[in-house]
Amino acid sequence: MPTLLYLASAVLLFLSHAVPSWPGVRPALLGRLGRPGFMTLHSLLSITTLTLFVLAYRGADTAGHLFFPADGAAKLAVALMPVAFILMVARVTTRFGEPAAPRPAAGIYRITRFPGSMGLLLWALLHLQATGDARRVILFATMAAIALFAMVKNDWVLRRSPAPKAAAFRAGTGAVPFAAILFGRQRLVLGEIGVGRVLGGLALYAAILHAHPLVFGVDPLYWLP
Template sequence: MQPMSLLITTCVLFVGTHLLMSHPLRAGLASRLGERGFQIVYSIVAIATFILVVQAWRGMPPEPPLWPVGDGLWALASLIVLFASILFVGSLVGNPALAAPGAEKAAQAAPRGVFAITRHPMMWGFALWALAHVMVMPTPGQIVLSATIAFLALAGSAGQDVKKARLMGDAWRGWAARTSFVPFARQVGGAAPWADAMPRAHALLGGIILWLAASWAHGALGYMVAGVWRWVG
């Protein structure tokens, strides 16, 4: 199989198993395996298919970039990754979308910080991370990989809206009515003040630390030097 065909095949397998096990197959598998057993199987399948994707991506031959990448594009991509990092860290606290105790109580709170930006900050963080990588590594292989990650994040978020409405009922529907799927949609539409969307301290500090650490590791692991480290040191 050609390297690009293999990459596309593994990406389809990765996305397909995620979506099938998260939605149409979830109830049946969970009833047979139990919730804990289902989570173990789900994790094994997710990790295994992701490893296949990474191996296929690493097996791609060198490809010329589809457009020139200069400092301006690197700076913009780095800022996007910083914003994505803040969304991700902020999503770890008080997120009704997470499968954690207290989700319904969290859904009763007024949306603030990253949740005033979007009710799916974690998934938008992944999608924006994927976008930034295409911006600075515009090769066919990277585009396929990033598109896969972005699609899974956003399609998964849309499916999560449906699933959470079924599981949490009015609690989720009320949360959805007070938040937006698309980042900053409520602020742009005048339904919410911009001040509500200011990320809280833990999201800002944690996001900056994650951004600095991840971009430093990018170069330390032998990949392209990323983030602020391109201009420091």
């Protein structure tokens, strides 16, 4: 039963992100509730389902592995996690505009069309390949599913939008990091990203790394002498 509740809470967590942001649902809720009301409802729903998910996670059966991590999996996660944090910090601190009418691509958006979702996906996949037990596989697979859904949904919104800004943004950016730059559709402007965002991402990573054993009970640096 605890495992079934955990799986159900994972589905609810995914739906709490997917349903309110679904094209058609989001505009209807915005029209009825206004932006402040929509953001409040979305936040409460997300916090509630996340709390249920955490409680179910703590009570789930921890026995059994679906796979065993490869040698060096933990080292790979530690080495690449700063990239995930920089992507997410840059996303939060860079103005985007409306989903169907984004601002011209600048900063981190020159590197990837979906910096926040790409950062979350990288975080989830790095942890997924470094774990293997059923409880944490469900956790990180759920987060990866949320990130992938966000990317697919946002790309769908851009493609369906009649706004010229949306078409220009999509044509000039790429989902895969650095793809648009490599194919000449975009150029790298490090000054737009800024040293502050990079340092902010690294500082947040260092703080999480330090708190990880206390908060999550796992030391990512256990392999160090």
